[in-house]
Amino acid sequence: MQENSKDQFLKIAKEYVLNNAGDHVEVAYTEDYDELFVFGYQAKDKKIRLVGQGPIVLVKKDGRIFEYGSGTSEIRALIEVTNKLSKERLIRIFYKDYNIQNDKYNLIINDIYKEDEGENFNELITVLLKNRIQYFTLNDNNEEERHYYTKEQLEETLKHTPINLGRYFCYNNLASVLVDLINTDICFDWTLSEVKYNPERL
16 A cells, blocks of 8 residues: 555545445544554444444554444554554564464464574473463363463474464564564574464454
8 A cells, every 4th residue: 555645545434434334423533643543433423422332453564454342442442453564564574474463373483593502492391371372172072172281392392393273372462473483583483374263263
């Protein structure tokens, strides 16, 4: 998305509100920042006061939109989107098509470089355990059950690369875990695979 003027961002905001909230509302406020454009909407009828909606953040560079509810202040929305975009930029060094707005990736470990007497192997396990990585099994009723990997299970699992570790962690989402792994500077080869959206595992 090419760089636009404030008027063009306002036009995008109006189109978004019309398409997602209806023609009974209108853009009620806007704030223009270096990389982000924030707006909100309210009922056209001034006798009506809508509640529940919060700030909507437009990423100027590519037109993506992040919408928040009333429990999120404008400042908090700006901080959250800025943090997400920072994580995305870092992950894209390794996986250029990564889109933090789409939670549809599995972590694939292709190889672990077993140098320094297994130091990389042990550090990888430490980060995964710290974030409480999960896996799923089917019980006798064919229902899915969630489990946490133990250190021993991870040690055995990671001996047989490539391995699909999924995307489910207790403490953080996958993007945060990837940033944690990248910043730990562990020498291992990884990639992501895109998966179909599954609302039951949110």
